[in-house]
Amino acid sequence: MKRLSSMFLVCSALALFSFAPAKKKKVIFFGDSITQAGVGPEGYITQMKTMLPADGYDLIGAGIGGNKVYDLYLRMEDDVLNKHPDIVVIYIGVNDVWHKTSHGTGTDLDKFEKFYRALIKKITANGAKLILCTPAVIGEKKDGENAQDADLTKFSDVIRKISTDTKLPLCDLRKLFMDYNLQHNTENKEKGSLTSDGVHLTKEGNAMVAKNLAEIIAKQ
Template identity: 60%
Template sequence: MKVFFKLLQIAIIALPLLAMRADKPIRVVFFGDSITQAGVSPTGYITKVGEMLKSKGQDTQYELIGAGIGGNKVYDLYLRLEDDVLAKKPDVVFIYVGINDVWHKASSGTGTDPDKYVKFYEALIKKLKAQNIRVIVCTPTVIGERNDNSNQQDGDLNQYSKLIREIATRNNLQLLDLRKHFQDYLVKNNPENKEKGILTTDRVHLTDAGNQFLAEKMLEALMQK
């Protein structure tokens, strides 16, 4: 009889804890640069992901957190990983970095060489995986919207995107190939071969349409099992 009451007591304590765990939303961190920093604005892509989740009646199942800082490169993400990501105890992390690693090479000579880019990217992944966090890696999008490979940084962006695809394969991680998605979109929707104004305002940062398109791709990736 004493054993029965002991088991009953354990059940009374455990059931509410299990219920709390079941009701806990999935915490998603978007980790990146100024594009992600702007993602939490009223028209930003993270806000739009939240709106789409709400339209599906799933907004209470997810907690979305933006962790973007303008000008950041992969090394900057590594330096603030503990405070800005791991301390929040996320279930899912999108790593979306690379534009500044490429862009700053041409604009100010402070970009990131390919070998160092891979080194710090792999270091990020190692720390995230050690916490059993689901990691989704994203290729960098565009620096210029011309669809004929005539943008100045197209070659470097293609190279760094290839590196991320290889990192994803090597680490058995989910890949969100934003570079390909953006290029495919621009082939179809930029018949005048404009440098900006379709998905970006200034060749890099997003228009409303760009934020919407990015949000749709992020949500698709998040929903994949």
Template identity: 55%
Template sequence: YRGYILELEDKSKAENKSDQYDFIGSGISANKVYDLYLRLEDDVLSKNPDVVFIYVGVNDVWHKTLLGTGTDADKFEKFYLAILKKLKDKNIKAVLVTPAVVGEKTDMSNPLDGDLNKYCNIIRDIAKKNDLPLVDLRKEFGNYYKTNNPNNEEKNILTYDKVHLNTKGNQLVADLMWKVVKGF
């Protein structure tokens, strides 16, 4: 699947703005918030970005059940705030992104919906308290499912396995991020 970074590049080209933006993906499979914190200096700050999208949380929730290695909510918030502080100290704009899904069922019967909502609320609160832009994937995916998942499927709508984005999922994320990028 083409990731949302490539989709963002396509959007910038389509609007003749590719000379204004360099999109650099720094995500690593299975990373959690503390992994981001530990590699922030080498993988992000060293590139001198103007804007950083902080898109983390799915593995912090999912890995609790899957592997027993998730992140407790209080630690999640502390590491998240520490990342923000490092960005702020370097005058780098931050855009907060809520995790989208661990399962695509629309009736709140995905086993991790409650935990995922809790972590999304932490991110929403941080965005509000710090007056930071928010890409609320959790909300936007939910809205998409209302009209595009009438059979309450657990996958194959915006993900191929309940977590990882398929083509439509990557396009939706890129659309939402692009709206924010154009605002800077």
């Protein structure tokens, strides 16, 4: 009888364990005002919640307007490491280029790469998987006609190289947005297609980011 009781308890425990809900993967989106807006009603993080299983992922925005790569490095411990995420999406670079003309600041390319690689090293050591993103656009005109296209492409090339070196997945938003505007921006407007002001995303721009990031996250 005691043996039967013990077997019953073991089977019951195994049954409860098998029906226990799987732990959600915690995903932190680490970036600037584009990510800050990503948690809004039409933001890319909000839209992504309809693309990924609700019981499988906990999507957390950690974007602050005006941030550059070194701002992310300075707040990484509080906003990322201490929260012990399973996946971190790094989406930064626009302000590192844009602020050179808009604010007289910005980030030198070599320093951008050093801070970016330092972010990866710290976050990886904390146990999280990483997804990298290139910055999309500063102006939506085609064929390199935006004032900061050349610089933004250089910064994107650095992120592509880091992705190759580290074998980390890349969401190449720069290429996606440029390809889209080449095909659809027939009037060659600076804004109004995927962005509201040349930088910050419209509902359609957010949808493009959400769709492509969700596909990568689902594979992690």
